Amino acid sequence: MRTMKKLFKLLFTFLFLALVVLLIVFAFKTFSFNSKQLASIEPIEKINLDAACTNRFVSSIQVPTLSYADRIDTLAFEQLDSLFQKNYPMLYARMYMRPINEFSHIYRWKGRDPSLLPILLIGHTDVVPIENEEAWEEKPFSGVQKDGYIWGRGTLDDKINVVGLLEAATLLMQEEFAPRRDVYFAFGHDEEVGGKNGAVAMAQFFKEQGIQFEFVLDEGLVVLKEALDGLEPPLAMIGIAEKGFANLQLSIDLEAGGHSSMPPANTAIGMLASAVAALSDEPFPSRIDGATQGLLEYAGPEMDFFKKVLFANLWATEGLIKNSLAKDATSAALVQTTTAPTIFNSGIKDNVLPSQASATINFRILPGETVASVRDRVEKVIDNPAVKIAVDENFSSNPSPVSSTSSFGFRVLQKTLQETYPETIIAPGLVIAATDSRQYAHVANDVYRFTPVCIARDDIGRIHGNNERISVDNYHDAIRFYKRLIENAAK
Numbered sequence: 001m002r003t004m005k006k007l008f009k010l011l012f013t014f015l016f017l018a019l020v021v022l023l024i025v026f027a028f029k030t031f032s033f034n035s036k037q038l039a040s041i042e043p044i045e046k047i048n049l050d051a052a053c054t055n056r057f058v059s060s061i062q063v064p065t066l067s068y069a070d071r072i073d074t075l076a077f078e079q080l081d082s083l084f085q086k087n088y089p090m091l092y093a094r095m096y097m098r099p100i101n102e103f104s105h106i107y108r109w110k111g112r113d114p115s116l117l118p119i120l121l122i123g124h125t126d127v128v129p130i131e132n133e134e135a136w137e138e139k140p141f142s143g144v145q146k147d148g149y150i151w152g153r154g155t156l157d158d159k160i161n162v163v164g165l166l167e168a169a170t171l172l173m174q175e176e177f178a179p180r181r182d183v184y185f186a187f188g189h190d191e192e193v194g195g196k197n198g199a200v201a202m203a204q205f206f207k208e209q210g211i212q213f214e215f216v217l218d219e220g221l222v223v224l225k226e227a228l229d230g231l232e233p234p235l236a237m238i239g240i241a242e243k244g245f246a247n248l249q250l251s252i253d254l255e256a257g258g259h260s261s262m263p264p265a266n267t268a269i270g271m272l273a274s275a276v277a278a279l280s281d282e283p284f285p286s287r288i289d290g291a292t293q294g295l296l297e298y299a300g301p302e303m304d305f306f307k308k309v310l311f312a313n314l315w316a317t318e319g320l321i322k323n324s325l326a327k328d329a330t331s332a333a334l335v336q337t338t339t340a341p342t343i344f345n346s347g348i349k350d351n352v353l354p355s356q357a358s359a360t361i362n363f364r365i366l367p368g369e370t371v372a373s374v375r376d377r378v379e380k381v382i383d384n385p386a387v388k389i390a391v392d393e394n395f396s397s398n399p400s401p402v403s404s405t406s407s408f409g410f411r412v413l414q415k416t417l418q419e420t421y422p423e424t425i426i427a428p429g430l431v432i433a434a435t436d437s438r439q440y441a442h443v444a445n446d447v448y449r450f451t452p453v454c455i456a457r458d459d460i461g462r463i464h465g466n467n468e469r470i471s472v473d474n475y476h477d478a479i480r481f482y483k484r485l486i487e488n489a490a491k
C-alpha cells in the first residue's frame with residue numbers, strides 16, 4: 001500500500017514537472033515570437049493626383065477587352081493600344097515597346113547600370129465576360145464614378161495594375177528619374193484564357209534573349225481588411241507561391257450495360273459514383289509549410305495573445321490549427337490539395353443501364369505535390385482498375401516554386417508596402433488561383449504576386465463577379481505604390 005502511494009506521488013510529481021516544463025517552453029516560444037515587420041520605416045506622403053489621372057483609368061475601363069477561348073476581339077485590343085499611346089506619350093517616347101502576338105506588349109525602360117539584373121512588372125489587359133449585366137448597379141464598361149468609386153469590369157482585375165504602372169512610370173519620368181537597372185513591363189492580352197499567346201510567348205521571348213530578372217511581380221494577393229480572426233490591422237499579403245491545377249477524367253467503359261430489369265451488382269454509374277465518393281471521403285492530407293507557414297510566422301506576432309501562443313508553438317499546435325483550417329472551405333484551400341467533382345455524365349434513357357460513365361474532377365494542387373503525384377494518389381484511393389484515369393493535359397499545371405522571403409525582391413516589396421500602406425501588417429501568402437506569373441518561373445528565381453488595392457472580404461467576389469469597382473483612393477494608392485516600388489528597386 002505504501003509503495004503504491006509512493007508511486008502515485010512520484011507519478012504526480014513527474015506530471016506536474018512535465019506541465020511546468022511545457023508551460024515554460026510555450027511561454028518562451030511566445031515571447032521570442034518576434035515581429036517580422038521592418039523597423040523604422042517612415043511612411044511616404046500621398047501624391048496629388050488630378051481628375052485627369054482618374055479619367056485616364058476610366059477611359060481604359062471603357063474599352064471592353066474581353067477574353068474568349070476561341071476568338072479575339074481585335075478591335076477592342078487595338079483601341080486600348082492606341083488609347084495608351086495617346087494617354088502616355090512620354091512613356092512611349094522613352095521606353096522601347098515590342099508587341100508580342102500583336103496584342104501583348106513588352107516595355108523596356110533602359111537602366112544606367114547594365115551589370116544589374118532587370119526587374120519585370122507584369123499585368124494583363126484582358127477581362128472576363130459579363131455573366132449577368134442586369135445584376136450590375138452600373139454598366140460594366142461605363143466607367144461611372146460614384147461615391148468615390150470607379151465602376152467597371154477590369155477595375156480590380158487587372159487594369160489597375162497595368163494603368164497603375166503606366167501612370168507611375170510617367171510620374172517618375174516627369175521627375176527625370178533614371179532607373180539604375182532595366183525596368184521591364186509585360187502586359188498579356190489572354191491571361192483569362194490561359195496566357196498562351198501572351199505570357200507564355202513573352203516569357204519565351206525573354207528566355208531566348210537570355211534575360212534573367214532579379215524578380216518578377218504579377219497581380220495576386222491584396223491588402224485585405226479583417227483578413228484573420230485576431231488580427232486588427234489590414235493584412236498585405238505578397239504571394240510567394242501559387243497552387244497548381246489539374247483536371248482528371250474518370251471513366252468506366254463496360255462491355256455491355258444491360259436492361260434495368262436485371263441489373264448486375266456493378267453498374268457503370270454505381271462504380272463511378274463510388275469512386276467519386278471515395279475521393280471526397282479521403283481528402284488530401286493537410287500541411288502547413290511554405291507560403292502558409294510564412295503567413296503564420298509574419299502575421300502571428302501581430303495577433304491577439306491567444307493566437308500568438310498558438311502560432312508561436314506550431315511544434316505542438318500544428319495538428320489543431322491544420323484541422324481547424326481544413327474545416328472551412330476558404331482556409332482549407334491554403335493547407336491542402338482540394339478535390340472538386342465538376343462534371344458527371346452517364347445514361348440516356350430511364351430503363352437502360354449505360355455501359356459508360358465519366359466524371360471530371362478538378363484539383364488545386366498544393367506546392368510540394370505535382371500533377372503526377374495527384375494522379376497516383378487518386379488511383380490508390382479509388383482502388384478499382386475498372387475506373388480509367390486520364391489527365392487533361394490542356395488543363396494541368398504543376399504548382400509554382402516557393403519564392404524566397406529573404407531576397408532583394410521580397411525586401412523591396414516589404415519596404416515599399418510599409419511606406420505606402422503604413423497601417424498594415426505585411427506577410428507572405430499562397431495564391432490559390434492561377435495567374436500569368438507561373439509562366440515566368442524560368443526567367444527569375446523569385447516571382448511575387450500582389451495587387452496594390454485595400455479591400456474587404458466581400459469585395460473579393462466582385463473579381464470575375466458582378467459590380468466590380470475600385471475606390472479612387474485605392475487607384476491613387478496603387479500608383480503611389482508602383483512609383484515607390486520602382487524607386488526602391490531601381491534607385
Ligand SMILES: [Zn+2]
Binds near residue numbers: 124158
Ligand atoms: Zn487577373
